[in-house]
Amino acid sequence: MTTSTAPAAGSDNPKAEPSLHRVMGPWLLLLFIVGDILGTGIYALTGQVASQVGGVVWLPFLVAFVVAVITAFSYLELVTKYPQAAGAALYAHKAFGIHFITFIVAFAVMCSGITSASTASRAFAANLSQAFGLGLEGGFGITAIGLVFMALVAAVNFRGVGESVKLNVLLTCVELSGLLLIIGIGLWAITQGQGDVSRITQFKPNVDGGMFWSVIAATTLAFFAMVGFEDSVNMAEECKDPVRHFPKVLLGGLIITGIIYVLVSISAVTLVAPDKLGEGETPLLQVVQAGAPGFPIGIFGLITMFAVANSALINMLMASRLVYGMAREQVLPAALGKVHSSRRTPYIAIGFTTLLAFGLIAFVGGVPALGGTTALLLLCVFTVVNVAVLVLRRDKVDHKHFRTPTLLPVLGALSCAFLTGPWTGRAAVQYQIAGVLLAVGVGLWALTVVLHRRTGSPAAQDGAAMADKTPMS
Template sequence: MAETTDSPQLVRVLGPGLLLLFVIGDILGTGIYALTGEVANEVGGVVWLPFLLAFAVATVTAFSYLELVTKYPRAAGAALYTHKAFGVHFLTFLVAFAVMSSGITSAATAARAFAANFAEAFGLDLAGTVGITAIALVFVLVLAVINFRGVGESVKTNVVLTMVELGGLLIIVAIGMWALGFGGGDFSRVVEIDPGDRSVFSAVVAGTALAFFAMVGFEDSVNMAEECKEPTRIFPRMLLLGLGLAALVYVLVSITAIALVPPDELGAGETPLLRVVEVGAPAFPVGIFAFVTMFAVANTALINMLMASRLVYGIAREDVLPTVLGRVHPTRRTPYVAIVFTTLLAVGLVVFVGGVPELGGTTALLLLGVFAIVNVAALVLRRDHVEHRHFRAPTILPVLGAASCLFLVLPWVDRPATQYRTAGVLLGIGVVLWLVTRFAGRRDGRPASTTDREES
């Protein structure tokens, strides 16, 4: 759909600092706070290695995203790149639906986790799951209000939450340094590997596939391109710096955790880092760390809802979704219809879906598939020349990115079958929605997509 000059546009408020905090805040969060113990169950003491390998896979894919977002600085992200590269309406819709579903599912799951932590932090005795669901729904609606008020308010809220969650992880690192200085931990465990009844290779690959969930989030920033100042100039530095800082924190936290708590004990509970605090610093008020965890989860939910609404807005402007979803509020300058749509989906997930591990693994599975397509799209779009200067990744990196992402998608990584089934159901819903959208477009006499007739 061609833009008109009198149509309100998104306001560019993101500078380098806010963009960097957005990237860091989106990567940090639920993954590292919840998955450290699960990764330890896969590999034993070398829990830091899967996080490091997941960082490597994410980084090579980030180079493809950087080339594409600086070449096409628009809000639709992976869906836009897929359509420009392949021109297949069905594939574009599936990619968009997979990314949107992963963001909303992650946000809805984080909302339930927030509600559970909220109840525990305030000592609330909630009967059954009704109380938890009610708190989670209120939380989702609060996110919608923040999102509607504008990306400036949303990202500033993200700054506060990012500092809180980063502070919690730095507490873990400080405890590890204290233990190292006073001999309170067993740092020899960080080089011990326990693959169980599998080969070392299989154990590390399974751990990496699991740890990858903790590294996703960097790709969300490309959906903020139309609200970023000078995206071509600042995106490469801020995205790579954010990834590197997050990976450094992850490695330090995982080394501290395994040095203070044995692998079998670390992987036995649902709050591994809380156990690290209890063992490494018994005098530290554990309740404070519970609050930090709650805010970290809140930050994950906020950024995912920001991403999902901007993605829906972007692809609606490409006529892949109904154009009404691309409307911008004339006063707040935010994509208000897309915000309502994604909030309703999140509400449905909060009510009907649970299970953080299953949804987290499914999120990673879907995004790995999307990342493989984006890496191939970066290579295909080398033949499409634009007038402005943009970042260009070394050719070998998109090749490595596509290969590594496809490798982690396939069943030999020992991924639970429930994740494949859940992903299949989600994509099946996407197919149904695509058919409905296609039929509605034909009935109205509109072409399937106007993207082919547009130039960026």
């Protein structure tokens, strides 16, 4: 994920900041969207989804795709109406004008970045162990590697990482190559009479309640693989013509990734039985071993590790910069907004977000719990965004913009809100993780308010400060 940040340290007049370069055409925007969606979810959670529903593992991914597309229509109306690099926090503020709601939305997005990066660290460790025969699965070794990996991410983050479109193209190609390899192996195996294609229609629920509730429970996990499309709205100020390009490109990117996910799921369950696919945290490595035993497993392991490492770095960059931005706008303690004198990076915010990630990796651990929490947090944000579309219909702008059919935001709000509920079979630990993270944010917010009152320094009263004055990092 990427997101906006507050003005650069040392800037006395945010409004004097130069505007962002509009360098992204439709093809580069498409690669950004596809690259942002692809990553940890499909590489790490395919097996867990299969353990929920059996051979119809592709179905939860399809349902998640439909929900994501409906919500994408809401984002399309808002990003073409307000083509600014701020995302959900901006839309929440414009719709409701309540500082605390704007803060909670922004902090929830930040927390989703930390849980997503923690998921990636576990996936990285598991694939490293499996690909190179370290034999650390299920033990403390995976946690230890995950912690070391997160420390390395923090070190890179501290040194300073500039995101560039050209680098994103390279990373997208690497991530995509691994998934296309899975699809190719699956198609080859099917044409050679290997595997069991009949599995793709076999349903095996792991909970009482029949097919519907099992698919819904699996969808709450599969949705993690579809998140990332919402980050593209933060590139609005760097697109040559966002009003004209975004609708076709965003929907096109979702369709491409949706097709890839369904084909990967079909290939996976054709070659590996669902029960076995759900064992461990390296499902796609099992598929390569089963369908192409002669293929160097270490190469695919490196591709997977590269893909999830990229996801972790991008998410931790986003999380630390968002904490920094909120501190700069006086809604979090000022210390979190400090910038290192030589590296010019928000080192306190980096340390804070890294410590939260360490806690998640060490004490929560499991990929399903962390990935499910990411989906939970973003589904809550998506619910707010879908409602914001309807509220902001009263706000007229002086340029043409995309307008989604009114039914879609309604369906989006209802479906996203539905998928956050305990009736879906979502594990209680996901609510606990999300609750603790948000409680930390609310505590810091309250502490900041108290400190401002004691010192007589005016706290930020306008929630738009976190959104309206924020260039991309």
